[in-house]
Amino acid sequence: MSRAISRRNLAVAALILLLVAPLVLPEFYVTLLNYVGLSSIVALGLVLLTGIAGQTSFGQAAFVGIGAYTTAVATTFFAISPWLSLPAGLALTFVVALFLGFITLRLSGHYLPLATIGWGIAIFYLFGNLELLGKYSGIAEIPPLRILGVPLGDGRAFYFLIWTITLLALLAARNLLDSRCGRAIRALKGRTTMAQSFGVNTARLKIVVFIYAALLAALSGWLYAHFLRFVSPQPFDVNAGIDYLFMAVIGGSTQVWGSVLGAAVLTLLQEWLKDLLPKVMEQSGNFEIIAFGLLIIVILHRTPDGLVPYFARLIPLDSKRMLPLSARPLSARAQPRQGEPLLEVRRLSKRFAALAAVRELSFAMRAGEIVGLIGPNGAGKSTVFNLITGVLPIDSGEVAFRGERIQHLPGREIVRRGIARTFQHVNVLPALSALENAAIGAHLRGRAGVLSASLRLDRAEDASLRQEAMRRLDDVGLRNQMLDAAGTLPFGSQRMLEVARALCADPLLLLLDEPAAGLRYREKQALADLISRLRAGGLSILLVEHDMEFVMGLVDRLVVMNFGEKLAEGSPREIQSNAAVVEAYLGSVA
Amino acid sequence: MDFAIALWLSQDAVTNGAIYALLALALVIVYTVTRVILVPQGEFITYAALSLATLQAGRVPGTVYLLIIAGLAVIVLDAPALARRKAWGGFMASVGWNALLPLLVAGSAWLSASRPDDLAVGVLVTLAIVTPMGAMLYRLAFAPLANASVLVLLIVAVAAHYLMTGFGLIFFGGEGLRTRPFSDLQFQLGILNITGQSIVIVAASVILVVMLAALFGRTVYGKALRATAINRVGARLVGISIQFAGRLSFALAALIGAASGILISPITTLYYDTGFLISLKGFVGAIIGGMTSYPLAAIGSLLVGFLESYSSFWASAFKDSIVFTLIIPVLLWRSLTTQRTEEDEEI
Numbered sequence A: 001m002s003r004a005i006s007r008r009n010l011a012v013a014a015l016i017l018l019l020v021a022p023l024v025l026p027e028f029y030v031t032l033l034n035y036v037g038l039s040s041i042v043a044l045g046l047v048l049l050t051g052i053a054g055q056t057s058f059g060q061a062a063f064v065g066i067g068a069y070t071t072a073v074a075t076t077f078f079a080i081s082p083w084l085s086l087p088a089g090l091a092l093t094f095v096v097a098l099f100l101g102f103i104t105l106r107l108s109g110h111y112l113p114l115a116t117i118g119w120g121i122a123i124f125y126l127f128g129n130l131e132l133l134g135k136y137s138g139i140a141e142i143p144p145l146r147i148l149g150v151p152l153g154d155g156r157a158f159y160f161l162i163w164t165i166t167l168l169a170l171l172a173a174r175n176l177l178d179s180r181c182g183r184a185i186r187a188l189k190g191r192t193t194m195a196q197s198f199g200v201n202t203a204r205l206k207i208v209v210f211i212y213a214a215l216l217a218a219l220s221g222w223l224y225a226h227f228l229r230f231v232s233p234q235p236f237d238v239n240a241g242i243d244y245l246f247m248a249v250i251g252g253s254t255q256v257w258g259s260v261l262g263a264a265v266l267t268l269l270q271e272w273l274k275d276l277l278p279k280v281m282e283q284s285g286n287f288e289i290i291a292f293g294l295l296i297i298v299i300l301h302r303t304p305d306g307l308v309p310y311f312a313r314l315i316p317l318d319s320k321r322m323l324p325l326s327a328r329p330l331s332a333r334a335q336p337r338q339g340e341p342l343l344e345v346r347r348l349s350k351r352f353a354a355l356a357a358v359r360e361l362s363f364a365m366r367a368g369e370i371v372g373l374i375g376p377n378g379a380g381k382s383t384v385f386n387l388i389t390g391v392l393p394i395d396s397g398e399v400a401f402r403g404e405r406i407q408h409l410p411g412r413e414i415v416r417r418g419i420a421r422t423f424q425h426v427n428v429l430p431a432l433s434a435l436e437n438a439a440i441g442a443h444l445r446g447r448a449g450v451l452s453a454s455l456r457l458d459r460a461e462d463a464s465l466r467q468e469a470m471r472r473l474d475d476v477g478l479r480n481q482m483l484d485a486a487g488t489l490p491f492g493s494q495r496m497l498e499v500a501r502a503l504c505a506d507p508l509l510l511l512l513d514e515p516a517a518g519l520r521y522r523e524k525q526a527l528a529d530l531i532s533r534l535r536a537g538g539l540s541i542l543l544v545e546h547d548m549e550f551v552m553g554l555v556d557r558l559v560v561m562n563f564g565e566k567l568a569e570g571s572p573r574e575i576q577s578n579a580a581v582v583e584a585y586l587g588s589v590a
Numbered sequence B: 001m002d003f004a005i006a007l008w009l010s011q012d013a014v015t016n017g018a019i020y021a022l023l024a025l026a027l028v029i030v031y032t033v034t035r036v037i038l039v040p041q042g043e044f045i046t047y048a049a050l051s052l053a054t055l056q057a058g059r060v061p062g063t064v065y066l067l068i069i070a071g072l073a074v075i076v077l078d079a080p081a082l083a084r085r086k087a088w089g090g091f092m093a094s095v096g097w098n099a100l101l102p103l104l105v106a107g108s109a110w111l112s113a114s115r116p117d118d119l120a121v122g123v124l125v126t127l128a129i130v131t132p133m134g135a136m137l138y139r140l141a142f143a144p145l146a147n148a149s150v151l152v153l154l155i156v157a158v159a160a161h162y163l164m165t166g167f168g169l170i171f172f173g174g175e176g177l178r179t180r181p182f183s184d185l186q187f188q189l190g191i192l193n194i195t196g197q198s199i200v201i202v203a204a205s206v207i208l209v210v211m212l213a214a215l216f217g218r219t220v221y222g223k224a225l226r227a228t229a230i231n232r233v234g235a236r237l238v239g240i241s242i243q244f245a246g247r248l249s250f251a252l253a254a255l256i257g258a259a260s261g262i263l264i265s266p267i268t269t270l271y272y273d274t275g276f277l278i279s280l281k282g283f284v285g286a287i288i289g290g291m292t293s294y295p296l297a298a299i300g301s302l303l304v305g306f307l308e309s310y311s312s313f314w315a316s317a318f319k320d321s322i323v324f325t326l327i328i329p330v331l332l333w334r335s336l337t338t339q340r341t342e343e344d345e346e347i
Helices: A007-024 A027-052 A060-077 A082-104 A111-129 A155-177 A180-187 A192-197 A202-228 A238-251 A258-281 A287-302 A307-314 A381-388 A411-416 A434-440 A450-454 A459-475 A491-504 A521-536 A548-554 A572-576 A579-586 B003-034 B041-056 B063-084 B088-114 B119-145 B150-172 B196-218 B220-230 B232-237 B242-264 B275-288 B294-314 B316-337
Strands: A341-352 A355-366 A370-374 A396-401 A419-421 A509-513 A540-544 A557-562 A565-570 B186-189 B192-195
Touching: A007 A027, A007 A155, A027 A060, A027 A155, A027 A180, A027 A202, A027 A238, A027 A258, A060 A082, A060 A111, A060 A202, A060 A238, A082 A111, A082 A202, A111 A238, A111 B275, A155 A180, A155 A202, A155 A258, A155 A450, A180 A192, A180 A202, A180 A434, A180 A450, A180 A459, A192 A202, A192 A411, A238 A258, A238 A287, A238 A307, A238 B150, A258 A287, A258 A307, A287 B119, A287 B150, A341 A381, A341 A540, A355 A381, A355 A540, A355 A565, A370 A381, A370 A548, A381 A509, A381 A540, A411 A419, A419 A491, A434 A459, A434 A491, A459 A491, A491 A509, A491 A521, A521 A540, A521 A548, A548 A572, A557 A572, A557 A579, A565 A572, A565 A579, B003 B041, B003 B192, B003 B196, B003 B220, B003 B242, B003 B275, B003 B294, B041 B063, B041 B088, B041 B119, B041 B150, B041 B242, B041 B275, B063 B088, B063 B119, B063 B150, B088 B119, B119 B150, B119 B242, B192 B196, B196 B220, B196 B242, B220 B232, B220 B242, B232 B242, B242 B275, B275 B294, B275 B316, B294 B316
Parallel strands: A370 A540, A370 A557, A419 A509, A509 A540
Antiparallel strands: A341 A355, A341 A396, A557 A565, B186 B192
């Protein structure tokens, strides 16, 4: 461990290099570094949008174009100050991105990349055909930026502005990812059902991230226009959009710093190929594009996760330490009075095509009860959970929680009312720590948004959320694994993490979907202890389980399902002697 | 627009739509088996069309040399692992497929170039040049990344597209080429003027689709591909090699791309980079079909054909823009009506 480099020292070294570079490098390389900075800002947006939130966009160059053209027109034709055209460009980008995001982010999976190619082409033609925008020849002689009346005329002066903004954007993105919204954003990639179950409005959040990425692109465009002092449509076409995506992926699309590394490698590579290759090949052919394609393939073969993880292996960094928190505890809701009606399911039905998964199921729970929902495989137990928590729409019937009908509410509204759940198939974010995973459960108990998180104004609240997560992880026995990546935890611990996350939502009713499946004997005992303790604290629990021994010792009542229907209901003792239940489980004795 | 023009445009639409449907099928096969969005599909089209045109001009196309070089690269990459396992049989097979076959193809290309008027030989040689390239492309670019994310595979596919376009420019130059028509036949059917070439295209497409259906429905290889497409892990557990399924699906895609290129080259002037736009339209068709359903992909491609044909009548300069813009509402409708569950999403 003594050879590990501290993160702080690495950051200081990088900063010194950045400061010294323009003083010693020739103008040509300073210009290149300016381009690297400009691209980094755009690629950073793609890291957030594509690498982390899982929404692939080929259209970022179009947003760079909007930022660049807005300031070009405003400052050149209308003599407006660039410092006013920046907010104007960002506002325009906001409106365009909101509109595009609203239509295209509904297109899940592969529809989105195609749609982004579509709008990229459309905006490119718009730039090229509008008289106001100078058609394909573009707009020249854009006024320079002035800071305190001093024009930023040359590349060296501009260098400091570009890199200050780039570093600030990187810091803001890092802050964002380490926050309540950041954790929710990470869940957008393939874990939206889980996120919704803890109150995240995933559709809205996708649009927010999309706009965030678009605004970064527009900011880069504004800088570009005043740095180059000339704009034309070509740098904003779909090919440029593809290049930005290349940068994000080559750098490491799940890492904030990947954007800088990817931008640097790609910019230098393209420059080098353009410069060097014709000399080597002694003819100007189109060998660049071949060499470029080949190098991209080779790099990704070597390091499919991008260059940042590759270098991270070479440079050992000290591991993150967790400071003990002394945050203000979150306020918890009061549990309902024991015996008060809590959950009532009436004539609930759900069909999947020809299969009736749940048929006319009715049962009720009172506050403080532990009820087991049991039945053979395929009896429809998990479907009942999904219907209660709004993951699946119901066909008919009614679900009432504390007297309020909730069957048509989306999942995120149901959890707001106090129903939290675990998932039968462990549904955690493997790359995040157990602590961060658990904190997702407390999403609705915080309020901080994307902006306050980026500016680090959310620290007090976030500390409270993390403290709650730590407390709950401690409750389930994961005290010593809090900082481990959830994906590296043993299966049993991941199950307990599911429970801790659900507890973070401060539920009145906890739904446990096969919590003991795959657990070893000792783990089962620990789980049974935990459930008993929770009951003592007044929490009501509905659990689906297969392990009869486990269930019988814990629950107050059992509801038995078979082929989607209720077969029996009663105390464990009654159920054990029920002939129909025995037959369903063991088959009829001939 | 009168009825005769409408009919004529429809004939055009069906002809183009048939090609897009073929390409869409290829994209769906490759995507479901390997999760790769085959961006370089367009290069198979141009390589085939321009290779045939070069043969008809009496010269050996550069694609032949690419085939030989790519084959050698595959052997070099395969050799260490095969030698370590002492799998000499596997090594001989690799040499056979990747060195002898390309040399054989090169020989026949040379023969074909000396008989430029023999259409059938030219077509067969062209198919033999392009089809193995598919399998080699998979081995060289995608096989080492079998566990990578869809995003990384997509980026590699774009890089491979750049690479192959660059080679295309070197082999064929910037000039557009056309091949000689398969048939000069023209006849009137009512008010409709039908060309032999459209009949050839539609008939060849139908035959190819029937052959694919037979492959997937009746042969063990086709069934292995289907099994891999439905469940990669499960297919592996019953002994289907992911690598083999990948090579086979890419070879099929290359064959389909080559056939499409050969079919359209008499009616469209193709440049070294034209293939991309054509395959993009096939991609649109495949996407309308949700990237997983063959019949829907075919219907989607016909729709693209009609959109393109009619928009080229109203505003030919904006033909491509219109196709891609009008596709958005279709996509929106698809995404709103398709129920997706979380577990289906590949990350």
